Amino acid sequence: MDIELLKKLKKLQKLTNEELSEKSGVPVGTVNKILSGATKSPRHDTIEALAEALNYHPYETERTDVEALRESLAYGTPRNYTLQDYYDLPEDVRAELINGSFFFMETPTLMHQTILGELFFQIKKYIKEKGGKCKVFLSPFDVRLDNDDKTIVQPDLMIICDMNKLDEKRYNGAPDYVAEIVSKSSSRLDYIKKLNKYLDAGVKEYWIIDPDKQKVTVYQFHKEDAPQYYSFTDKVPIGLYKDLSIDFSDILNDL
Incomplete structure (x- = not known):
């Protein structure tokens, strides 16, 4: 499980640890420890709860990190993303930011x-x-x-x-x-x-x-x-x- 990806999804969705805790049902102290790296081997059900709250399903092997980002960020829907969010995207994700919304780009033919x-x-x-x-x-x-x-x-x-x-x-x-x-x-x-x-x-x-x-x-x-x-x-x-x-x-x- 890529904890870094969960952290990026949380940041892009502009959630605080407290809000993620509320959405997932995971105690805020546990959220803090997992995302800070203090907990090295989080429990499987805890990670699943956090992932579900971020609309990410890490154990479906057909899905890629890019696909998870696209779904989680709701491609092309009105949001309030900024320049900093754009530069926080993973390096292998190509996207444009237009009026605060992300539009992802496919590999050129x-x-x-x-x-x-x-x-x-x-x-x-x-x-x-x-x-x-x-x-x-x-x-x-x-x-x-x-x-x-x-x-x-x-x-x-x-x-x-x-x-x-x-x-x-x-x-x-x-x-x-x-x-x-x-x-x-x-x-x-x-x-x-x-x-x-x-x-x-x-x-x-x-x-x-x-x-x-x-x-x-x-x-x-x-x-x-x-x-x-x-x-x-x-x-x-x-x-x-x-x-x-x-x-x-x-x-x-x-x-």
């Missing part, structure tokens, strides 16, 4: 990574050849979008031009350009919730790339234009630059 790699290559090559001052970044890289402690996102790809907002840990503010590659599980998040967040935060240009439909939806927020739609046979212009277009036929050939 081969198609996702192929599209992302080619997109990065074409943009990076252009900026380098032109001697541009902006930089292009791949996920995972944290963006503190609203400069508050309620939202941290990891765009699949972004271009940033204000290096004063960049530090070793994250980018603080709105990127100039963001591209998200849609999966079945992220479709609603990318098309609705992130669209509105990026618009409100001041992102100038937002691309939603849909591999299944072979479609690219482009929003030029800084021009207040209606979205433009392209297929994977098109060359799609990046509005930040006058002469940069992404040739999706090259990407299509690699899929």
Whole structure:
């Protein structure tokens, strides 16, 4: 039994030892000793009671720690998690924090990574050849979008031009350009919730790339234009630059 995971679940759910004791029926003194490490070999039924109170079922061998976290944190439901909760997540859990709620990310597919790699290559090559001052970044890289402690996102790809907002840990503010590659599980998040967040935060240009439909939806927020739609046979212009277009036929050939 991983006591550390129970401690993380307790912290993320913002429970005190007293509240956990009340929920589980385990005396608060026992809770204190177990979570502090003073009790080295807690009783099986005591651990089960604590786990049940945290909505974690450690003895179901099919479940993983990540699955337990997702269920316990109630994926995408309104909560009040903060930046500190985000950085307290286990290292093997990828998630975004949006308006105080966690949204967990699946492992990228081969198609996702192929599209992302080619997109990065074409943009990076252009900026380098032109001697541009902006930089292009791949996920995972944290963006503190609203400069508050309620939202941290990891765009699949972004271009940033204000290096004063960049530090070793994250980018603080709105990127100039963001591209998200849609999966079945992220479709609603990318098309609705992130669209509105990026618009409100001041992102100038937002691309939603849909591999299944072979479609690219482009929003030029800084021009207040209606979205433009392209297929994977098109060359799609990046509005930040006058002469940069992404040739999706090259990407299509690699899929």
